[in-house]
Amino acid sequence: MPKHEFEVAMTCEGCSGAVTRVLNKLEGVTFEIDLPQKLVWIESDKDVEVLMQTLQKCGKEVKYNGTK
Amino acid sequence: KVNLCTVSLGVEGMTCGSCVQSIEQRIGSLPGVIHIKVSLEQKIATIIFDHSQQSPESLSEAVEDMGFESSLSESSTAT
Numbered sequence: 807m808p809k810h811e812f813e814v815a816m817t818c819e820g821c822s823g824a825v826t827r828v829l830n831k832l833e834g835v836t837f838e839i840d841l842p843q844k845l846v847w848i849e850s851d852k853d854v855e856v857l858m859q860t861l862q863k864c865g866k867e868v869k870y871n872g873t874k
Numbered sequence: 875k876v877n878l879c880t881v882s883l884g885v886e887g888m889t890c891g892s893c894v895q896s897i898e899q900r901i902g903s904l905p906g907v908i909h910i911k912v913s914l915e916q917k918i919a920t921i922i923f924d925h926s927q928q929s930p931e932s933l934s935e936a937v938e939d940m941g942f943e944s945s946l947s948e949s950s951t952a953t
Contacts, residue, residue: 820889821896824941827887864941865896 810854811871812846814861824864832860847874877925878908883934885912885919886943893942901936904928918947 816822822841829837835850835857848857854870861868888894894912897919902910906927912919921933930946937944 817892818890820887820893823887823889824893827941827943828939863939865900 807849807851808873809847809849810857811874812848812857812861813844813869813871814846814864815867816841816844821864821866825861825866828860828863832857845871875926878922879925879930880920880922881930881933882947883919883921883930883937884945884947885917885937886945888912888914888917888942890914897937897940897942900940901933904933904936907933919944 814825816825816839819841822839825839825846829835829848832852834852835848837846837848839846846861850857858868858870885897888897891914894914897912898910901907901919901921906924907921908924909922910919919937923933934944934946
């Protein structure tokens with residue numbers, strides 16, 4: 807499965823917690839969050855667009871950095 | 875006709891001002907939401923809304939959709 811890298815404007819544990827919860831609701835993804843670097847890695851077959859929209863639900867700025 | 879209501883939602887999972895701001899901005903921009911004030915200390919979001927466009931349940935869902943836990947604590951009708 808491709809591993810996508812996103813930059814999400816997270817500033818605290820509450821932010822990363824919110825990201826964790828919205829991603830948990832989306833089935834078929836495995837992810838890692840690096841809070842200090844504001845990066846989220848998602849392993850999934852889903853469209854980048856879908857993942858992007860899910861991350862944006864948190865109300866934070868999201869940037870797609872491509873696959874790793 | 876606008877039917878204004880006030881609801882207080884319990885919100886869990888906010889830890890800083892940036893969490894508060896994202897909730898205020900996102901929920902505040904929903905149709906029918908007139909005013910929103912989020913308190914980090916009390917873990918409460920107080921929302922004034924138009925009952926014909928939103929309900930306490932739909933607002934609570936919108937908060938949960940953002941990745942926070944929300945509970946309906948009390949709702950009251952305003953004039």
